Amino acid sequence: MTAAPGRRSSTFTRLLRHGFTDPSAAERLLQSEQLAPVRTDPVLLDALGATADPDLALLGLVRLVEAQADHPGRRELLDTLIAAKPLRDRLLGVLGASAALADHLVRHPLDWQALVMYEPQDLHPGTAEFERGLAEASDPVSLRVAYRRCLLSIAARDVCGTTDLAETAAELADLATATLRAALAIARSAAPEDAALCRLAVIAMGKCGGHELNYVSDVDVIFVAEPADGADEQKALRAATQLASHLMRICSETTVEGSIWPVDANLRPEGRNGPLVRTLSSHVAYYQRWAKTWEFQALLKARPVAGDIELGEEYVASLAPLVWQAAERENFVADVQKMRRRVVENIPAAEIERQLKLGPGGLRDVEFAVQLLQLVHGRADTSLRSPTTLDALKALAAGGYVGRVDAAQLDDAYRFLRSMEHRIQLYRLRRTHLVPEDDADLRRIGRSLGLRTDPVTELNREWRRHSSVVRRLHEKLFYRPLLDAVAQLAPGEARLSADAARERLVALGYADPAAALRHLEALASGVTRKAAIQRTLLPVLLGWFADSADPDAGLLNFRKVSDALGKTPWYLRLLRDEGAAAENLARVLSAGRLAPDLLMRAPEAVALLGDGDGGGLEPRDRAHLEQEILAAVGRADGGEAAVTAARGVRRRELFRTAAADIVGSYGTEESPAMADQGALVDLVGGAVSDLTAATIAGTLRAVVRDGWGDMLPTRFAVIGMGRFGGHELGYGSDADVLFVHEPRDGVDDHEASRAANTVVSEMRRLLQIPSSDPPLLIDADLRPEGKSGPLVRTLNSYKAYYRRWSLVWESQALLRAEPVAGDEDLGRRFIELIDPLRYPAEGLGDDAVREIRRLKARMEAERLPRATDPTLHTKLGRGGLSDVEWVVQLLQLRHGWAEPGLRTTRTREALAAACAAGLVSGEDAATLDEAWVLATRVRNAVMLVRGRAGDTFPSDGRELAAVGRYLGYGPGHVGDMLDAYRRTTRRARGVVDELFYGG
Structure with a gap:
């Protein structure tokens, strides 16, 4: 009987209270004829309410009873539901958690009887028990039915809490093992002649090999075979390949009973491109010569499961020594971490926040961390060699390789995340690692995990909490034990031995582990607040140092900065509280010599690396720089003190730019590397050029003030030339300049000239006073008559010279002339004077073009240093800076009079204008721009890494690796960097030959 409209029945209310979300539908199902014998039983409703999804469980029960309508077992099922609580809980638990297993039960109505047995020996079946359950399967369809029947019992134990996560995963792996054996038996019976020719072993990899399988997962395998006695090897391998292929089809193909799971053999040598089956000796030869680090990592979980078990065990034994030598490979840790980063990078952006397995803080983070530590320390400690993640984590904690609290938290998080993954997959028996977005799905998952008050909210909270724990511990697992080994705060706890600590540091890329341990001890030992904060910071910092080409330098530099600023209250607080500051500092301290050297002379510049009042890393414009430097000069007592003050500002701003x-x-973790390399080149070129101009302006002010007070007897201007005028200075570039003056009214020319020359001489003297800062050299060799001409001329003298004597190379040099300091009006008039020379009306004549080409060819022949590889010289080499700039400058000289966009001192801007004007094709312009940007980046990298300027790649291996890291090439890829440089500049030279030399 149903309730009257507008009134709720007592059953409706009870259903709501028991967790049904659609009580009306549930009430109708309970009133159905199929449930008549049990609908009044009060325990049924309680049992349904205890399931993950009571609505789903009730619907599944009705469908199951309907499927037995004409079967004598129907009454038995209903009687058992009333009398047998264990069976009722198991059956309803499965129906409430898995629509897919409910569908199986409807298709096979008697399979519910697989849940009746509840004897102690049946609680944790192994491979042998599952093999008995699959014994009658003689074809792919019957194998699928038997497999699902066994899976039904595993799921029942799981959802009822009879087994925990680790036991469930092990049972699933044992069922997979039994299934592979059954599938191989079917394949052999179908081709007995093949079976007679070979010994075939199936090696489980991945989660199956590790005894930690999911409900639905690819089962990773490797096949190894040997000829049977007297058989030909090639025939044996063909036979084994036929058997292996048939086995894979039996498990993977979809039939009327669905599929079991895909068998994936892509972890084999050479992956999909390699033969499916190899002999043992072929496997060993491959791993000895060609295998990559990740392949040894995968072999951690190798386990013989089917076929010739003796051959499988020989395979594992043969490769085990190679696995435990993998940590000795160059760039071992970097390779493993790079593979992990690549996995994350390949996750679609829309999925990354819902990825339980591959996302940050996901299951793979735990597995990678554990495997990495196993490979590092398992060489000497055989207790760490378990293929099972949780067992290996327990062993790492017992051995002191991971802190016990960390290990317990990681174990808890891993179990929770894997349990979530299991419940998600169990619902439809589909392979997925994405947390669903629908509240109904989240509610079912939450309830299945025991979250009943507010399942959706509680599930999301617990999921995020455990993911956060994994992210945090993943960062510190490698490094926290190193600190425990040196800090000696808890003598009773297990900790890394000195040998183990050194071993781990070497694996992480530290070349001098003994020194690294001393630095760690100095930083982290003791009970002071400073040491406590360092112990919080260092696990993450050490990881960032290890990500560089020179971890030792990063750690040493960090100790130096900390020694200098350790008593400054804001320093450690900045690193602890401002997310970007610590990582920025780690990157800067381990990237080379220049930035750390600048920082050591002004440690307070660390404040620039944060997000607060330090001003951040955005370079300041010329106006602000000049204002600050002029103010500092104004406060200084004398020219040398003034230049010292200006150098202080320059040092800080050079550090800001380099950082x-x-x-x-x-x-960084928060901000990926800039994709636009040209933007970084423009940033550095503009910032260093502005800083140089401001420093020269300050020096000029100091000289004038000390010699003449407020007014110099002659107007005076500094004209930037070359890269300085083009806003393209690098960290180690000289500043090319011209000096121009004009006597003030009533001032004798001789007096004015003497004053101007005194200014130039004093400026050069002050700027060349020895200093530990990067030098600022002003070079006036581009002046009329070169080194033999006067250092400074009047504007009229320049006018007379250019009118009578100017050569074509001087017109070319003037293309980049721009006032940078001194009298603005005089600077403007100098530019008006030279514009007709650098942008000649109607362009250049043929003779002038030939002269420029002759000069370029002569420079290439004479100025490139001997014994220098011309393909790797960034300035004068093939397709380098000079090549690109001469092409652009020739276009400016020929067409600047007609194309306003070409009238710029900046190379990239002029190249873009030439492209826009149709003078260069878009493809050629892009090729030249790419080469120019790359060559500039290499020059900047060399200065950052070595602390001194250079036009070629370093010869030292570590310095070369650091240049590669700056350019985006990871450990072991400097060869790729050099190949890419040669390829890029070779293409550019082809364009140069066409545009500059005419083909």
């Missing part, structure tokens, strides 16, 4: 460049090149 911005490094962080933009390396990227």
Whole structure:
């Protein structure tokens, strides 16, 4: 009987209270004829309410009873539901958690009887028990039915809490093992002649090999075979390949009973491109010569499961020594971490926040961390060699390789995340690692995990909490034990031995582990607040140092900065509380010599690396720089003190620029490396050029003030030339300049000239006073008559010279002339004077063009240093800076009079204008721009890494690796970097030959 409209029946209310979300539908199902014998039983409703999804469980029960309508077992099922609580809980638990298993029960109505047995020996079946359950399967269809029947019992034990996560995963792996054996038996019976020719072993890899399988997962395998006695090897391998292929089809193909799971053999040598089956000796030869680090990592979980078990065990024994030598490979840890990063990068952006397995803080983070530590320390400690993640984690904690609290938290998080994954897959028996977005799905998952008050909210909270724990511990697992080994705060706890600590540091890329341990001890030992904060910071910092080409330098530099600023209250607080500051500092300290050297002379510049009042890493414009430097000069007592003050500002701003460049090149967790390399080049070129101009302006002010007070007897201007005028200075570039003056009214020419020359001489003297800062050399060799001409001329003298004597190379040099300091009006008039020379009306004549080509060819022949590889010289080499700039400058000289966009001192801007005007094709312009940007980046990298300028790649291996890291090439890929440089500049030279030399 149903309730009257507008009134709720007592059953409706009870259904709501028991967790049904659609009580009306549930009430109708309970009133159905199929449930008549049990609908009044009060325990049924309680049992349904205890399931993950009571609505789903009730619907599944009705469908199951309907499927037995004409079967004598129907009454038995209903009687058992009333009398047998264990069976009732198991059956309803499965129906409430898995629509897919409910469908199986409807298709096979008697399979519910697989849940009746509840004897102690049946609680944790192994491979042998599952083999008995599959014994009658003689074809793919019957194998699928038997497999699902066994899966039904595993799921029942799981959802009822009879087994925990680890036991369930082990049972699933044992069922997979039994299934592979059954599938191989079917394949052999179908081709007995093949079976007679070979010994075939199936090696389980991945989660199946590790005894930690999911409900639905690819089962990773490797096949190894040997000829049977007297058989030909090639025939044996063909036979084994036929058997292996048939086995894979039996498990993977879809039939009327669905599929079991895909068998994936892509972890084999050479992956999909390699033969499906190899002999043992072929496997060993491949791993000895060609295998990559990740392949040894995969072999951690190798386990013989089917076929010739003796051959399988021989395979594992033969490769085990190679697995435990993998940590000795160059760039071992970097390779493993790079593979992990690549996995994350390949996750679609829309899925990354819902990825239980592959996302940050996901299951793979735990597995990678554990495997990495196993490979590092398992060489000497055989207790760490378990293929099962949780068992290996327990062993790592017992051995002191991972802190016990960390290990317990990681174990808890891993169990929770894997349990979530199991419940998600169990619902439809589909392979997925994405957390669903629908509230109904989340509610079912939450209830299945025992979250009953507010399942959706509680599930999301617990999921995020455990993911956060994994992310945090993943960062510190490698490094926290190193600190425990040196800090000696808890003598009773297990900790890394000195040998183990050194071993781990070497694996992480530290070349001098003994020194690294001393630095760690100095930083982290003791009970002071400072040491406590360092112990919080160092696990993450050490990881960032290890991500660089020179971890030792990063750690040493960090100790130096900490020693200098350790008593400054804001320093450690900045690193602890401002997310970007610590990572930025780690990147800067381990990227080379220049930035750390600048920082050591002004440690307070660390404040620039944060997000607060330090101003950040955005370079300041010329106006602000000049204002600050002029103010500092005004407060200084004498010219030398003034230049010292100006150098202090320059030092800080050079550090700011270098730090911005490094962080933009390396990227951080919050901000990836800049994709637009040209933007980084423009940032550095503009910032260093502005800073140089401001420093020269300050020096000029100091000289004038000390010699003449407020007014110099002659107007005076500094004209930037070359890269300085083009806003393209690098960290180690000289500043090319011209000096021009004009006597003030009533001032004798001789007096004015003497004053101007005194200014130039004093400026050069002050700027060349020895200093530990990067030098700022002003070079006036581009002046009329070169080194033999006067250092400074009047504007009229320049006018007379250019009118009578100017050569074509001087017109070319003037293309980049721009006022940078001194009298603005005089600077403007100098530019008006030279514009007709650099942008000649109607362009250049043929003779002038030939002269420019002759000069370029002569420069290439004479100025490139001997014994220098011309393909790797960034300035004068093939397709380098000079090649690109001469092409652009020739276009400016020929067409600047007609194309306003070409009238710029900046190379990239002029190249873009030439492209826009149709003078260069878009493809050629892009080729030249790419080469120019790359060559500039290499020059900047060399200065950052070595602390001194250079036009070629370093010869030292570590310095070369650091240049590669700056350019985006990871450990072991400097060869790729050099190949890419040669390829890029070779293409550019082809364009140069066409555009400059005419083909």
